[in-house]
Amino acid sequence: MSTGSSDPSRAAAGGISTFKGQERALRADRLGTGGLLLSVLAATAPLMVVAGVMPTTFAVMGIVGQPLLFVLLGVVLILFGIGYAEMSRHVHNAGAFYAYISRGLGGTAGAGAALVALVAYNALQAGIYGIFGFEVAGLLDTYADITVAWWIPSLLALALVGALGCLKIDVNARVLGVLLIIEVVLVVIFDIAAIADPGPQGLSLNAFNPDTLSGAGVGTALCFCIAAFLGFEQAPVYAEETSKPHILVPRVMFLAVAGVAVFFAFSSWALTVATGPGQIVPTAQEQSAGLLFFLTEARLGETFTDVMHVLFVTGMFAAMLSFHNVVARYAFAMGREGLLPSAFGRTTGGSGAPGTGSLLQTAVSALIVIAFAVTDDKPHGDPTAPILHLFTWFGNVGALGVIVLMALASLSVVVFFVRRGAAGTQGWRLVTSSLAGIALVVIAFYTVKDFDVLVGAGPDSSLSWVLPGIIGLALVAGLTQGLIMRSRNPEAHARIGLGNEAFQLEKAAESAETETEKASTP
Template sequence: MPTASTHGISTFKGEQRASRGDRIGAPALLLSVLAATAPLMVVAGVIPTAFGTAGVVGVPLLFVIVGVLLALFGVGYAEMSRHVHNAGALYACVSRGLGGTMGAGASYVALFAYGAMQIGTYGIFGFEMSGQVFQHWHLAVAWWIPALGGVVVTAVFGALKIGLNARTLGVLLAVETLLTLVLDVSFLGDAGPQGVSAHAFDPGTLGGAGLGSALCFVTAGFVGFEQAPVYAEETRDPRRAVSRVTFLAIGFATVFFAFSSWAITVATGPAHVVGRSREQSANLVFALDRGRLGGAFTDTLHVFLVTGIFASMLGFHNVVARYAFAMGRDGLLPAAIGRTSKSSGAPAVGSLLQSGVALVVVALFALTDHGAFGPRGPDPTAPVLRLFTWAGGVGALGVLLLMATAAVAVIAFFVKRGAAAVQGWRLAASGLAAVGLLAVLVCSVKDFAVLLGADPGHGLRWALPGTVALAAVTGLAHGAVLRARRPQVHAGIGQGNEAFQLEKAAAASEAAE
């Protein structure tokens, strides 16, 4: 049986119920978090879709507004991360502040929301890969074939050491960020018919029925910044590293995405960006680039879009696996899921669970893809406009609900500990963040039909957001049952390895007596 290291951690088969510590420093943590945001995928996929679907020119301004809101959230969340080192991150935060039952509800929402976003990326990955194969080798490959291949490759990487993942993600992130900046500069250097205009930052551009949908897309672009505490148990000096990485990720995403989305409006002209985005969707930036930097650069950009999507898939996969691990450890999922690999320290069972679910969902989507195997043939836009967009939208709603609840939990946590006066300004920031995040959530749900491209009365308009509510209710019900029937397990929700160490201490004390 493995023994504890100098860091008090031994995780094979979950003996200590903790992730293996001291495995990544602040730079590697930052790279893992930023890679999950997939900068090039957001610029090439999410931003044009936001312009086209929502019909809102002021997407750059929305990135600034949402960035400020998330910075307010980060003030309390980062301080909370100094006290809570748990792979369950957001749900552990909710549990510590609002109790185990609320924590259970949050855990199910987290698992569902991040899982949906991760699975959605397989849609755009398969679409882009099949397009590249056809362009370069003239072979017609259905999107779901590379998508399923992506599930397998992601599963392999997910079982490796997080340090190796961080190095892989770091290299991909650096290259795609540099290429995107070159692209942005080319747009500004060769402006569209309206010249270098700052019109996209005019508050008047935020009108229209699609504002809530645009907010949902913009929030999805940021998702990943809040993942730093997920790795706290595996990070060197988590009390400082997690907080720093959280704010660096928010700042990077705000500036980078606001600048890139503005550059796109300059290249098309603000008056034409919505129309061009609706016409060309995820191909918009490549069409704009080909006439400026040439075909070779565009082809290179396509290659790193694929690697960027893969980086995002892997980043979200790692997060989902760790949430599942934390839930297994806390008794919210079968105990076997709360185990880690002997060799790598990765949450192996949680990783396999995520991969298995992704495999089933992608396969089912392919089978029901408007006659994918029938005489009509597949709908070529389905993996982007449905699997990627719908799953990403639903996931963003779940993360918004989680963050709003966590902001309230931060306030409750410090108030219960008599630290309200000392933490006053942080609690005020958390309160503002909670109100703002709830407002964004309500607007996003209200305009969800716009995101779907469906009539307001369409069944999916409420059914898809309803899946987030269903996950929350399921978790709350499970938490209530545990409170009534297994109060000791309920008391340990969100406590993670700390609860186990207390159990060990209590057992040792009883044995000594």
């Protein structure tokens, strides 16, 4: 990305190339392909998906064909990624989703998307603190005979994540990378063990049979499964911190989507092989979130299962750190463009990290965790507040928000290239974006329709409209802010989504004004 510099010699020496100076730019050249890939994949929390999402989908939805769902969703998200990746070659902004939507649908739509993104990723990150605290408390009780409330490890992790969020992004990438690789290795070992020692039906491929996707629960199962992919769409958020964003961001996005689809399809198939396709649903209903550990203990022993329990926790920590970094960068981009106070649009010290945005995310998560802790009147070890409420409610709110953003981004891709007169040359990308957008709208519809099932509430529960209403409220509030900005400060409104490019426009305008003044001076 070309951002210009007020000091060419400094830029040439490897400094920050930005009109506003170092404090208004994220540090470039921090991430290569590996670091960027690990940063976005960490958000998928593979062990949390295999141990948590997959058993829940089998048990609650009764869908044996979950492996096929991951394949189908992988296709949809690759179709989405084709246009999304092409946009990343034209727009390099830590605001990613809202920057893209601004370029296609205008600044007001971008302001709405910005607030939806901020709320959605905050919700995803805060929700994980619930299951993290519960699992750590359980480990301490089991292995150290120490009884603590779930919110104590949650708040300790929150403080550590906040501290790491203020460090250099390449340091974060190394932490995320180590945790992610270990998780993946453990799951692959289980997959191999399941295939080597299959259930009574042998190496059956029945889970890939389209007939297994019949029934009323398919739409809701799609909602569960698409949440497992969340993370790949974060690659453009780090565009300003890579050396060649136009190359690295698209590459990482496709690697992430393809890798996640294959990995989760294979691992969910391994679960069906281990029990037998005919028994996976009743076994998941009996074992619940303990399904994976039940199967590993039978095949790989108690020690391996204990290690997996520990890595289950560290994987959640990696996901929390990944989402934290994304929220901090959205806050930075919004502060830089006037959608949040300008203090959020500055980086911190020598790390080049968006420190104020990091503090905001930490404060929001702390308030949410404390609120659930104060209202938790259940005995220690009861999962109601940390998992069934905090994790489930906020996780699904966040997932709905990201699905809505992806659908809007698909529409934005089409409008962006049509307005640029590139409909002919980008025709196939417009088709793939349109197909992906339609599929994402369908998934969003089922997510809202079946929200009571997703959060475990009754069909008449107010939660079925209050929780998805959070995303609707964020969208309306953001659009209102955009309209007010367009009325009161049209110049700032015109810069929404432009990032450092807006500063270049300011610089060019100032330069032109100076030249005009000189020319008019006798």
